[in-house]
Amino acid sequence: MDPLPNPAPLASKLRNTLIRYHSIGDGDWRVAKKTKDATVWRKPSEEFSGYLYKAQGVVEDVTNRIVDHIRPGPYRLDWDSLMTSMDIMETFEENCCVMRYTTAGQLWNIIAPREFVDFSYTTSYEDGLLTCGISLDYGEVRPNFVRGFNHPCGWFCVPLKDSPGHSLLTGYIQTELRGMLPQSAVDTAMSSTLANFYSDLKKALKA
Numbered sequence: 001m002d003p004l005p006n007p008a009p010l011a012s013k014l015r016n017t018l019i020r021y022h023s024i025g026d027g028d029w030r031v032a033k034k035t036k037d038a039t040v041w042r043k044p045s046e047e048f049s050g051y052l053y054k055a056q057g058v059v060e061d062v063t064n065r066i067v068d069h070i071r072p073g074p075y076r077l078d079w080d081s082l083m084t085s086m087d088i089m090e091t092f093e094e095n096c097c098v099m100r101y102t103t104a105g106q107l108w109n110i111i112a113p114r115e116f117v118d119f120s121y122t123t124s125y126e127d128g129l130l131t132c133g134i135s136l137d138y139g140e141v142r143p144n145f146v147r148g149f150n151h152p153c154g155w156f157c158v159p160l161k162d163s164p165g166h167s168l169l170t171g172y173i174q175t176e177l178r179g180m181l182p183q184s185a186v187d188t189a190m191s192s193t194l195a196n197f198y199s200d201l202k203k204a205l206k207a
Contacts, residue, residue, distance in 0.1 A: 038198040047151035079204030115145035128158030
């Protein structure tokens with residue numbers, strides 16, 4: 001088990017990585033799924049043998065409220081159907097923490113429940129916010145869970161210029177689920193999970 005990293009350089013590196021993903025041209029992405037709430041694209045990850053996913057959709061609410069529902073805190077567990085528990089393990093500053101969370105089994109339990117320990121950081125970006133994270137090798141793995149690993153991931157949320165009550169939410173996710181899994185099952189689950197994330201989030205914001 002690694003010691004906890006110094007948060008400032010990790011936060012800076014993570015932010016720069018996400019901004020680089022955000023500048024990748026449209027031609028590099030392939031559509032993986034489209035719903036009324038979001039479009040999901042993918043491209044081969046530079047971090048591991050799976051894919052980097054991009055999800056994007058317009059959400060009817062202000063940026064701060066949307067990000068409060070996504071980042072670690074009391075809201076996320078209430079509405080995110082995939083997440084089954086969440087604990088803040090360490091807090092460095094108000095916008096920076098280490099959290100441990102668990103996810104439910106997926107695809108009729110072909111994908112068993114997973115546990116993640118992530119460094120999370122929220123910062124300003126243009127007129128909105130970026131909340132981002134990366135997994136750490138920290139803490140004991142709980143029984144009955146497989147420890148997954150999130151390579152650099154995050155959500156950009158910026159107000160629409162011509163409609164300030166709406167925000168454009170763009171996510172970059174590259175999750176290594178680990179364990180003995182067929183890649184096709186992982187790809188199906190990731191695209192569906194990201195599309196469902198938008199519909200679940202919208203319902204929570206309206207509640």
